[in-house]
Amino acid sequence: MTGYGPHTQIDLSDLSFLTQLSAQAPDREAARFALELSALSYDFRVDPWLAAGWTDISIQADERLMGGVAAPDAAHRPLYQRVLNQWVPVAARRHISSNRVIRQVAGRVWKARPAQTGKAVTMIHPLPGGRYAVAIGFMGTGKRRMDWEVNFHFAHPEGFHAGFLSVAQQFEDNCDKIHFDQVAAQLGLSQLTLADILAEARRPDSRFTLFAAGHSQGAAVLQLWLWRQVQAGLLPRLIQGYGFAAPSVAAESLPAYRDLPLTLVLNSDDAFARMGLRAHLGRAWQIQSDDALRAFCYQGHETDPVFMRLLHRYNAFAGTQDALLFSIGYLQAMARMPQEDARASLGVLLGGGLTERVLLWRDEPVGNLLRLMNRLLRSNYRNATGGKPDEGRVTALADALLAEALEAGAERYTRTLFQALGAPHTLVFRDRDLPGLAPYTYIVVREYARLAPMNPERPTS
Numbered sequence: 001m002t003g004y005g006p007h008t009q010i011d012l013s014d015l016s017f018l019t020q021l022s023a024q025a026p027d028r029e030a031a032r033f034a035l036e037l038s039a040l041s042y043d044f045r046v047d048p049w050l051a052a053g054w055t056d057i058s059i060q061a062d063e064r065l066m067g068g069v070a071a072p073d074a075a076h077r078p079l080y081q082r083v084l085n086q087w088v089p090v091a092a093r094r095h096i097s098s099n100r101v102i103r104q105v106a107g108r109v110w111k112a113r114p115a116q117t118g119k120a121v122t123m124i125h126p127l128p129g130g131r132y133a134v135a136i137g138f139m140g141t142g143k144r145r146m147d148w149e150v151n152f153h154f155a156h157p158e159g160f161h162a163g164f165l166s167v168a169q170q171f172e173d174n175c176d177k178i179h180f181d182q183v184a185a186q187l188g189l190s191q192l193t194l195a196d197i198l199a200e201a202r203r204p205d206s207r208f209t210l211f212a213a214g215h216s217q218g219a220a221v222l223q224l225w226l227w228r229q230v231q232a233g234l235l236p237r238l239i240q241g242y243g244f245a246a247p248s249v250a251a252e253s254l255p256a257y258r259d260l261p262l263t264l265v266l267n268s269d270d271a272f273a274r275m276g277l278r279a280h281l282g283r284a285w286q287i288q289s290d291d292a293l294r295a296f297c298y299q300g301h302e303t304d305p306v307f308m309r310l311l312h313r314y315n316a317f318a319g320t321q322d323a324l325l326f327s328i329g330y331l332q333a334m335a336r337m338p339q340e341d342a343r344a345s346l347g348v349l350l351g352g353g354l355t356e357r358v359l360l361w362r363d364e365p366v367g368n369l370l371r372l373m374n375r376l377l378r379s380n381y382r383n384a385t386g387g388k389p390d391e392g393r394v395t396a397l398a399d400a401l402l403a404e405a406l407e408a409g410a411e412r413y414t415r416t417l418f419q420a421l422g423a424p425h426t427l428v429f430r431d432r433d434l435p436g437l438a439p440y441t442y443i444v445v446r447e448y449a450r451l452a453p454m455n456p457e458r459p460t461s
Contacts, residue, residue: 018133041119053126060118152380160249249276251277298439324380331374
């Protein structure tokens with residue numbers, strides 16, 4: 001039985017692209033496989049992968065590491081294995097499911113150290129000649145406050161984004177706990193771990209080739225994890241990475257960073273790809289978004305003048321500093337709105353559900369929450385830039401954004417803020433009935449030939 005990728009319809013057992021990969025130019029088949037692998041790291045829906053011959057699947061969900069998902073073996077309790085294959089992904093999805101936001105925001109500050117919120121999936125597949133492919137998918141930012149904390153740890157004492165580095169190191173710490181039991185039995189070994197595989201991949205005669213992928217925060221973690229493996233001696237020809245919507249992770253741009261066997265795929269409308277520090281690792285390729293892409297991928301939002309106005313604002317961001325300045329300006333604009341408009345907008349910011357609205361009305365004064373969020377953003381601004389925001393620019397932004405919000409309707413405007421950020425950043429559509437394709441799916445399925453190499457450096461502000 002053949003397993004097909006649910007988003008690109010590729011054969012997940014066809015790994016012929018692994019023999020043709022080059023760090024100098026992107027490969028369409030590798031990118032399609034990487035998109036499927038990145039999507040798997042969000043939903044852990046392993047059935048197509050098991051059907052395609054992948055086995056020994058392990059899932060890291062925050063501090064929990066869950067393994068044992070494998071191809072059922074008729075000689076070894078197949079019913080038990082099938083039950084385990086169903087239970088582990090469900091348990092992982094429940095563990096990382098969204099918590100309500102408002103109670104997490106009230107009275108909180110960002111922790112001094114990033115939370116251990118790494119999420120990843122690891123598995124293995126046989127190749128011809130007694131060799132094996134190991135696939136690793138890193139998940140992007142979840143919906144919980146603790147998932148977002150990682151993104152705001154901008155300090156870089158080692159030259160890399162501290163938040164993303166902490167998640168990469170968390171995965172490293174688990175490498176000796178990620179087991180490949182079925183393959184170990186095939187090789188006559190008492191055990192085989194990811195740490196064992198990484199050690200062997202430092203030798204030219206390695207039986208293992210590694211392929212890693214990630215989206216958003218997952219693509220940031222991918223950059224740092226892959227860099228650290230190559231620095232530790234893993235042979236570049238035995239590992240390849242593909243990332244989508246990747247923030248930048250390095251404080252400076254160095255030639256060695258570009259030589260990493262890593263391809264990053266970016267949408268020019270995606271503001272998150274301009275966030276982080278100064279430089280990406282590997283080689284970044286970008287598609288210039290146009291009317292055709294927007295019409296096919298943005299679900300009708302591209303016809304909304306408020307959405308397009310905000311999208312153009314985001315496209316003017318050069319980096320994290322501009323994004324944080326915009327956020328501070330909008331909070332200041334909210335503080336000057338009529339009370340009902342501010343409350344409605346804050347309800348959208350804090351989750352938008354009925355529970356949040358009731359709690360906001362009864363328990364949390366709007367002004368208090370806005371002041372708290374303002375302190376958090378200004379603290380993040382200092383961490384990211386080393387200075388304070390230009391109050392003149394903040395006031396000018398607040399004036400402009402307040403006028404736009406009141407003209408459009410404050411609640412609608414705030415909701416559209418997120419739509420204009422999220423639509424260009426989307427990896428896949430979970431709802432198969434939605435028309436069109438998510439932007440990054442559209443790129444790898446329809447428009448891969450339009451990808452162009454990006455300048456390795458960008459401004460920091």
